[in-house]
Amino acid sequence: MHLVVTGGCGFIGSNFIRHILNSYEDVKIVNVDSLSYGSNLSNLKGIENDRRYRFVKGRINDMNLMKELVKDADAIANFAAESHVDRSIADPWPFFKSNTEGILAILEAIRVSGKNVRLVQVGTDESYGDILVGSFREDDRLNPSSPYAASKACADLLCLAYHRTYGIDVIITRCTNNFGPYQFPEKLIPKTIIRAVLNLKVPVYGSGKNVRDWIYVLDHCEALDKVLRNGKAGEVYNISGGNELTNIQVVEQILESLNKPKDLIEFVEDRPGHDIRYSLNSSKILRELGWRPKYSFKEALEHTIEWYLHNDWWWKPLADERILHPTPWKLKW
Numbered sequence: 001m002h003l004v005v006t007g008g009c010g011f012i013g014s015n016f017i018r019h020i021l022n023s024y025e026d027v028k029i030v031n032v033d034s035l036s037y038g039s040n041l042s043n044l045k046g047i048e049n050d051r052r053y054r055f056v057k058g059r060i061n062d063m064n065l066m067k068e069l070v071k072d073a074d075a076i077a078n079f080a081a082e083s084h085v086d087r088s089i090a091d092p093w094p095f096f097k098s099n100t101e102g103i104l105a106i107l108e109a110i111r112v113s114g115k116n117v118r119l120v121q122v123g124t125d126e127s128y129g130d131i132l133v134g135s136f137r138e139d140d141r142l143n144p145s146s147p148y149a150a151s152k153a154c155a156d157l158l159c160l161a162y163h164r165t166y167g168i169d170v171i172i173t174r175c176t177n178n179f180g181p182y183q184f185p186e187k188l189i190p191k192t193i194i195r196a197v198l199n200l201k202v203p204v205y206g207s208g209k210n211v212r213d214w215i216y217v218l219d220h221c222e223a224l225d226k227v228l229r230n231g232k233a234g235e236v237y238n239i240s241g242g243n244e245l246t247n248i249q250v251v252e253q254i255l256e257s258l259n260k261p262k263d264l265i266e267f268v269e270d271r272p273g274h275d276i277r278y279s280l281n282s283s284k285i286l287r288e289l290g291w292r293p294k295y296s297f298k299e300a301l302e303h304t305i306e307w308y309l310h311n312d313w314w315w316k317p318l319a320d321e322r323i324l325h326p327t328p329w330k331l332k333w
C-alpha cells in the first residue's frame, strides 16, 4: 500500500507512522508536514533511513503538491491540523487555514485526479461539543464550542459533502483525548508531568471538574489502521478510550505517581467556552471493525510518565515559559 500521511511529524501522526511500519512489511509511506511549531522531526528518530519511508516538507493547502502525491497514493490519512484549543481562542485564523481549507485542498486533489484514493480524516469528539449525560453517537448533531472544534467540524462536513456529491472514498473518525509519548508539552498530560518534574505549580482550569475521556495513542493508531483497511466509505466512526476522568483526577494521579505533593496544584481562571464533559459511544467500531482498546488508563499513564522521565532530551528544548504557561489562551500567539 502507498500511504500518504499528512501531519506525520506531530504527536499522533508520528505514532501512527511507527505503528504502520512496525505492523506491515509491504507498505510505502510519504509523510507531508509543514513543520509548524508543534511538529518535531525527532518524533521519527530511527526511521528516517527506512527504505519504506519518505518525508516531504509542505502544506496540505498546496494543491499542486497534493495532486503530485495523490498520483501514487492508494490512501491518505490526514492528521495535519492546528490542534491546541487554547491557541484557537487567542487566534482562530491558522486553524481554519490548516484544518478546513487544508482538507478542502486534499479533497480537491483527489477529485481532480479521478483516482479512487481512500481518505481517512482524523477528527475529534470536540466537534460534537459537550454532553452532561449519556454519550454521542455518530449521527448526533455537531455542536462545536471552540474555534478549533468548529474548524474540525467544518472539515467533517466537507468530507461528507464530497462523498455524497463526488463519490469520494472518505471516512471520518472522531476520537477522544489522546495521550502518550511525543505529545507536545502544551497539552494537559505532558504539561502536568513536566511542570511537576520541574517543581513548578501545576495549573488546573476552573474547578477541575471538566471530564475528558482519555485514550492511549497506540490504541487510537490501531483503530485508525482498522478504519483505513476495513472501514466503509462515507461512514463516521467514534473512537473512545472508555476512561472518563475529571481533569483534577488526572493531575492528582500524575502527582501521586511522581511522588509530588498535591499542593503543587493551582486552580487558575477557566478558559472561555470550556466544555464540561465529552463522551462518545464507540459501539459501532467495536461491532463493525472488531476494534477495542488494549491499554488501561493506569498502565498507559505510567508508561507515558516513564517516557517523559527518560526522554528529557526531547521535551527540554520545547518546554519554555510560554509553552508551559498556566493560561495560554490569554497570550498573543
Ligand SMILES: NC(=O)c1ccc[n+]([C@@H]2O[C@H](COP(=O)([O-])OP(=O)(O)OC[C@H]3O[C@@H](n4cnc5c(N)ncnc54)[C@H](O)[C@@H]3O)[C@@H](O)[C@H]2O)c1
Binding pocket: 006, 007, 008, 009, 010, 011, 012, 013, 032, 033, 034, 035, 036, 037, 038, 039, 040, 058, 059, 060, 061, 078, 079, 080, 081, 082, 083, 084, 097, 098, 102, 122, 123, 124, 125, 152, 174, 175, 176, 177, 178, 179, 184
Ligand atoms: N491530540 C488529541 O487528543 C486528538 C484527539 C482527537 C483528534 N485529534 C486530531 O488528530 C490530528 C493530529 O493531532 P495531534 O495531537 O497529533 O496534533 P499535533 O499538533 O501534534 O500535530 C499536527 C501536525 O500537523 C502539522 N500541520 C499543521 N498544519 C499543517 C498544514 N497546513 N500542512 C501540513 N502539515 C500541517 C503540524 O506541523 C504537526 O506536525 C489532528 O487533526 C487533531 O485534530 C487529536
